[in-house]
Structure formats: C-alpha cells, structure tokens
Amino acid sequence: MANIKTSEKKTKSQAMGMHTEVLTGRTQQKFFNPDEAENFYYFGTYDVDFNKRTDLDVKDMTAAEANKKIDGLMSEGYGTIVIKNPQGKHSLGVGILNKLNLIFEGSLGYFGIGSCDGPIVRINGRVGWSCAENLMAGKVVIEKNAGSCFGAAIRGGDLICKGSVGARTGIDMKGGTIIIGGDAGAFTGFMMQRGRIIILGDVGINLGDSMYDGTIFVGGEIGSYGSDAVDAELTSSDQDWLRRKLKVAEIGANFDLSKMKKIVAGKKLWNYDNLEPTEKKGAI
C-alpha cells in the first residue's frame, strides 16, 4: 500500500505548485526527468515496421490467444497486422500500447480495442458494446454499426463509426473525438467531462445528460436534451474544426456544417469553476 508524506526533495511539478506530497510504499509516484529518459520504459511496446505485414486467422482462437498472438507479432516487428475471421468475438485487440496498423476483416463483439494507446485500427465490420473503452491515443475506424457505450471513458484519439451507434455513446469521456456517420441512441454524451462528439444523423433522448464539459455536435434531429445540456452558438472556427475532422474521418464530405447544432454543458448542476483539479488541490 502506498502512504502519503511530504517530501523535502522537490520535483519540477511540485515546484510549480501542482503537488505537495508524494506517495511512498509499494506504489509510488514517478516523475519524468529528461535526464533519465533512457531509463523510462513503456511496458508492452515494441519497435515495429509498418511495411512489415502479416495476416492472422483467429477463427479457432480464444480472445486471449488472439491478443497474445498480436503481441507476439508486434515483438517480431510486424507493424501491419490483418486479423481474419474475428466472427464477433469479444475483447479482441485490447491493451495495445504501440504504434500499429491493425485491420480487422470482420466484426468484433464486446469490449473490442479496449484500453489502447496509439494503434490505428480499421474494422471492416461492426463492433459490439464498449468498443475502444478508455482509448488514450490513436485512431479507430469502424465501417459499419456499433453497439452501446461506444467510446466509453476515452481520454484521447479519434474514434469513428461510419454507421449508427447504440445508447450512451461517449459516456464519461474525458478527451478525444468520437465521430458518428449515422444515428446515435439515448444518453449520448452521458456525464462526459471533456472531448467532442460529432453525430451527423439523429440522436435519441437525453442527449448530454449531466455532462460536465465537452462539446457535442449534432447534424440531425435531437430526441430530447438531458439535464444541463444546452445549445451553444456554432462559430466559424467550430465549422473549420468540424471540416478538418470529418475529412480525416473520411465521412460527411458534402454535409452542410452550418446546420450543425452545438450542445455544451450549462454547468448549473454542480459548483463549477475555472480551476483545474490540480489547481484546486493547491488552493486547498
């Protein structure tokens, strides 16, 4: 267990007032020092060559076997891996903390591409619930539809579904961008804290319910607004950003962006202020 104590040795972040204590014990805070950069190792990453390509048929594999095999191929330097016959299996392509071109020729079940940081993933089929949950960075493109809780709690990266998605898309998201080419279900953006969601089609009831922050753009009809979700003015810079993002996502080329609705948090549900959490801590 970690303990908290005040340290006399100041790190740079502490000197900036961001931390006043350190953790000791088995779990300790580690602060990045450029002088020791070579000693930092990001567990589970490999040097891969994007031109080194291979196929992997997972038809007769369990999810764990398939994921271990992907890891093994990355350790051999393969930078482009094509997964054949995923056949709706759950939890495929999870925990990849690497730059990687990963292509699924077929559909995934639940929790696909979960907890990833960095890969570029293209799925030619559909995905089930909770696709790309906790995505940190990278790009995930789904050619068909997606289930509920799409992009739950993502921190970064671009998550693109060219079809329609289920309920609670972007629930609890803390960063990144989710782009939907079709419609989205109820409670889209539920409790989102940061990041942006773009929906070109219609969206269901309770849009942006209890959202803390972030922005939702909707091109079609809105079933209803959730608590504290309010309209905001769509600026020209918003439209420029949307144009760039949709171009990257390869969808909505002819979409009239001036008709987009912009929804943000009204910030009436909580004691909002402009302080970052770390600043609040310092103030206390």
Add this chain to the structure above:
Amino acid sequence: MCGIAGLIHRGKSSNVGSELQGMLQALKHRGEDSTGYALYGDTDGKNFIMRFKVGENVGEGSSSIVEDISVYDERKKIVDQTLSELGAKIVKEERTLPYSLRYEIAYEKKDLLEFSQKIESIPGVEILSMGKSLEVIKDLGNAKAVCDRYSLDKLIGTHAIGHARMATESGVDIKSAHPFWGYPFSDVSVVHNGQLTNYWNNRRALENKGMRFMSECDSELIAVYIAQKMREGASLEEGMKDSLIGLDGVFTYFVATKNSLGMAKDTMAAKPLVLYESDELVAMGSEEIAIRSVLPQEINTYDPFDGEVKVWQI
C-alpha cells in the same frame, strides 16, 4: 446477466431446434442455471400440443424440494382424468423425463382459460406451453445439456426463441426458467433479459384481474402483462408498445406467436441486443456470437435503439 436469442425464417422451415441450440450455447457464459426453448414446429394444426411438468428437476444446483417419483405418477393420473372431464382426448403421449411430459390433445374449445385453470389446480402441475405449434422446453443446465436431454436438435419449424438463465431474482428451478407461456393464449411465449422494478405492483393488479402467476420470477410478468393486453383486445405489437410504459426497469424481451416474432427494448436501452435482418431470416441475440453460430459469414447487424418495438411475420 442472462442471454436471449431468437430467429424466424420467413417463407420456409428449418431445423430451428438445432439452430437455437447453437445460439444459446454461444451465450452460455451469460448463465447456465437453466436454459429454455420455445420452438414453433411444423404441425398439421389440428391438435394442441401441451408441454407440462408434474415435478421439478431436483438435480445438482436445483433449489427445489426432492419428491418421490411415485408422486409424479399420481399427478399424471389426475391430469389424465381431468383432461377426460374437460372433453379433451389424448392423441399422443410422451414422457421425456419422469417430471416432464408432452401430450398431443384433441380439444375443440378455443378459450384455454378454464382448461388451464383446471389442469393447474392439480398441486405440483404446471403447463409449460399450450398451442398448436408452440412447444416450451426448459430445464436446468446449459443449452446443449437441455437439447440433448429432450432431443430437440431434430425439430423442424419456422421460428424459435430461447433463454440462457443466470438466476438472480428467484430460484434455480424449471418454474422460474424462461420462456414463459403467455397464459392462457395459445402459442404465445416470452423470454426476457433484464430486471423489472415494478413487478409486485403489476402482479397484484393483474392477479386482481384473474391472471395467474406460477413463479416469482419478474420476467413472467411480461408474458402475463402482454396476455392481459391481448385479452383486452390489443394486438401483439400494441401490447408490446404499451409495455414500454407499463413496465419499469431495464429489459430486452422477445415475444413469439404462431406466426410472428417480436422484440422490445426499454427506453434506457440498458440491455443488449444485436439484430440481423434479411428477407429470408431474422436472427437476434444478446451478443453477436449467438447470430454467428447460424450465420458465420460476414453480415450486417445493428443494435435496436431505445424504446424500439419490432414484429416480424413468418
């Protein structure tokens, strides 16, 4: 958690027993306390098929009380006598297991309420299904175990729904297993994944209207609720749409009749459902892998939205 699956062939028959077994077995990780099948077989439509039980499966994991098999024999005798008194003639009789029976019955009356009430007034006897096409088979264990026990893999029909159960709200026994027959309507069955939070309020109201509950499983409420709506003159689809307001909680459920299959999803969309739809076949399940067991090739599937009700005809 529980898993549900269903399929309907449009314009043709198929080996629905085997197909549903594959779908439910793919969902066994969602619960294998019990598994149930509602199969709509090809019949000549003359006689009723009555699936009923005269006792419980008291095997490993069961929450039922052990009874002597001679008790089952006694109950069967009383059922036979009651059928005779009702003017029903047993055309064919099968006793698959000591506690589980299948009768083909020649019975002229259309109203099954009095019929069902008399049969179920016999202690320990429950009609699992009554219909001219429907057969509900449910027992403890996973899909393959139940399919093997009742030799369901050869059954030819047009559509079927099934349920893999993880018992949470009530006991591990056949009476709490799905599917539930839409008593007293011929050929109506229901499977459900979720939890109903206004079960007791609805149950008391429906019991006051003369509807019967055989278990304390909240899912049974859906079958009874829709049956009551149909008694009041609503169509199946109208009854299902009404249930989105009348039933509180989280649910995805399927209802099947002799000619149709329907699905409904609650307004929170809190329970999963993946759906494949074509001109020839509709297949749906709690997870895509259920559909993949009958359609291994790449297909287009989608999740129905919140508050969605759909009904397909054969």
